[in-house]
Amino acid sequence: MKNINDILQKRILVLDGAMGTMLQRYNFTEADFRGQRFKDWEHPLQGNNDLLSLTQPKAIADVHRKYFEAGADIVETNTFSSTTIAMADYHLEGVVYELNYEAARIAKKVADEFTEKEPDKPRFVAGSIGPTNKTASMSPDVNDPGFRAISFDALRIAYKQQAEALLDGGVDMLLVETVFDTLNAKAALFAIEEVKEERNIKVPVMVSGTITDASGRTLSGQTAEAFLISIAHIPLLSVGFNCALGADQLTPHLEVLAKKSDLPISAHPNAGLPNAFGEYDETPEEMAEQIKEYLEKGLVNIVGGCCGTTPEHIKALSTLVKNYEPRKLVVPA
Numbered sequence: 001m002k003n004i005n006d007i008l009q010k011r012i013l014v015l016d017g018a019m020g021t022m023l024q025r026y027n028f029t030e031a032d033f034r035g036q037r038f039k040d041w042e043h044p045l046q047g048n049n050d051l052l053s054l055t056q057p058k059a060i061a062d063v064h065r066k067y068f069e070a071g072a073d074i075v076e077t078n079t080f081s082s083t084t085i086a087m088a089d090y091h092l093e094g095v096v097y098e099l100n101y102e103a104a105r106i107a108k109k110v111a112d113e114f115t116e117k118e119p120d121k122p123r124f125v126a127g128s129i130g131p132t133n134k135t136a137s138m139s140p141d142v143n144d145p146g147f148r149a150i151s152f153d154a155l156r157i158a159y160k161q162q163a164e165a166l167l168d169g170g171v172d173m174l175l176v177e178t179v180f181d182t183l184n185a186k187a188a189l190f191a192i193e194e195v196k197e198e199r200n201i202k203v204p205v206m207v208s209g210t211i212t213d214a215s216g217r218t219l220s221g222q223t224a225e226a227f228l229i230s231i232a233h234i235p236l237l238s239v240g241f242n243c244a245l246g247a248d249q250l251t252p253h254l255e256v257l258a259k260k261s262d263l264p265i266s267a268h269p270n271a272g273l274p275n276a277f278g279e280y281d282e283t284p285e286e287m288a289e290q291i292k293e294y295l296e297k298g299l300v301n302i303v304g305g306c307c308g309t310t311p312e313h314i315k316a317l318s319t320l321v322k323n324y325e326p327r328k329l330v331v332p333a
Contacts, residue, residue, distance in 0.1 A: 004124060004173070004204055004237065007073075008264050008301050009329060012321040015126070015268050015304025016067035016075040017314045019060075021280075023049050026059055043091045050082045051092065053103040060103065064110040068123055070311035071318025072304070075111065075123070076175060077103040077166060080130035083158040085150065089133070097165045100127070104169025111172075126175040126206060127166030129159065129188055136183040137220045155187035156194075163188075163195050173204035178243050178306075180210050180219035182230045189234045204237035206302075208266055210244045211253050224256040232261075240266030243306040246273050246282060247290035254299045258327060264301035265327055267294060271308030280308020284316035291317055295324035 007013065026032075030046040031039070035055030038045060045051060053060050064075045082100045084093040092099075104127060111123040134150035141147050163174060174192055179185040185207060196203055209227045212219045218227055228239060239261055241250055247269040257265050272282030287305070294300045303321060305313045 007122075008238075008326060010326070012295070012300065012324060012326045013073040013302045014071055014314060014318045014321060015266065015302055016064070016072040017268075017305035017309030017311065018307050019063060019076070019078050019080070020049055021308055021310060022063045022066070023052065023059065026056075028052070028056065028059075032056060041091075045090055048081075048090050048092070050078055050080065050087075050099050050103070051090070053078050053099055053106060054095070057102065057106055061106050061110050064107050065113075066311040067314055068110065068114045070315040072314050073121070073123060074126050074173075074302070074304070075107055076126045076128040076177075077107050077169075077171060079103045079128045079162065079166065080178075081132075083130075083132055083162050085132040085134055085155070085158045086130070096161060100162050100165030101169040104166045104171045108170035108172075124172040125170070126173050127163070127169075127171035129162055129166075129174060129176045131178050131180055131184050132158070134184075135181040135220065136187065137181050152183065152187050155184055156191045159188040160191035160194060163192050167195065167199075167201075167203065173206060173237060175206040175208065177206075177208040178210045179207065179227070180212060182209070182218065182220060182222055182227055185209070185231060189231065193234065205234070206238045206240075206266060207231055207234075207236055208240045208242045208268070211241055211250070212244050214249075216253060224253040225260055228257055228260055236263055238264040238266045238302055240268075240300075240302065242266075242268040242304075243270060246270055247287055248293070249273075251293055251297075251299075254294060255297070258297075258299045262329065264329060265299060266302035266304075267291075267300050268304035268306045268309075270306045271313060274308070282308065284310075284313040287313050288316040288320045292320060295321065298325070298327045301326045301329070
C-alpha cells in the first residue's frame with residue numbers, strides 16, 4: 001500500500017458517500033435480502049443491509065465501483081452494523097465474521113481494479129466499524145440511571161472479532177465511525193490495539209464522531225474538544241465528524257478539531273438535514289458549495305458524504321478538492 005500519510009501531505013483525499021442510500025435504489029425485497037442461503041431463516045431480514053454482502057454481493061461491488069468512478073480515494077466496507085451486538089436483532093451473530101470478511105474482500109477487489117488502471121491514484125478500503133445499537137455510558141431506562149445495556153468488555157470482544165475479520169478480508173485501514181458514545185469508541189480502539197499487538201502489525205485507524213444536535217455535543221454529552229481529548233492517547237491516522245448534521249452545521253466543530261489537533265481532519269456530513277419524510281434533498285452542487293468553506297478555511301484533509309449522499313455528490317466533491325491544498329500538518333521530526 002502506498003503510504004497514505006504521504007498522500008495526505010499532498011492532497012485532500014475523498015471518502016465515499018452513503019451505502020444505504022444507494023442500496024435503497026435497488027428496492028430489494030425480503031426474498032432478495034434472504035437469497036438462497038437464508039431463504040428459510042425464521043426471522044425477518046429485510047433492512048439488514050450488511051447481509052447483502054453475502055446475498056447480493058454484485059450490488060455491493062457495484063456501489064463501491066460507482067463511488068470510485070466518481071473520484072473517491074477511499075470506500076468504506078458494508079459493515080456498519082456487522083458486530084454480534086447489532087446482528088443480534090436478526091439472530092445472525094453466527095455469521096458476523098463472514099459478513100466482515102466478505103465485505104472487505106468485495107471492496108478490496110474493486111479497489112485493486114481501479115488502482116491497477118490508475119497506479120498514480122491508489123484506491124483504499126476502510127473497514128467500517130459502527131457504534132452498535134447499545135451505549136456503554138448511558139442508561140436506556142430513565143427510571144434506572146445506573147443501568148447499562150452493554151459492558152465495555154462485551155463491546156471490546158465484539159469489536160475485536162469485527163476488526164480481525166476486516167483485516168483478514170484485506171482492508172487498508174479501520175474507520176471507527178459515527179461515534180455517539182466515546183466509551184463505545186474507546187472499546188473499539190482498545191480492541192484494535194489488541195489485534196495490532198497480537199499480530200505485530202501497524203494499521204491506520206480513522207475515528208469519526210457525530211455531533212447529534214445544535215448543542216454541539218455527542219449523544220453522551222461531549223463537546224468536540226472533549227471527544228478529541230478522550231481519544232488522543234491512541235495513535236490515529238485521522239479524526240473527524242460525520243452524520244447527524246449537514247455540511248454547514250458541522251463547520252464550527254471542525255474548526256475546534258483543526259485548532260486543537262495535529263492529526264489530519266476528516267468530514268463526511270449528510271446531504272443536509274432530513275425532510276419530513278426522512279429523505280435528504282441537498283443537491284451535489286449545494287453540498288459542494290458548503291464543503292468549499294472547509295477548504296477555504298484549511299480545515300480538512302479528507303472529505304466525503306454520509307446519509308443521503310450519492311456518487312453524484314462525491315463527484316462534485318472530488319472535482320472541488322482539486323482546486324485546494326489540504327490542511328497543513330505538523331510532521332514529527
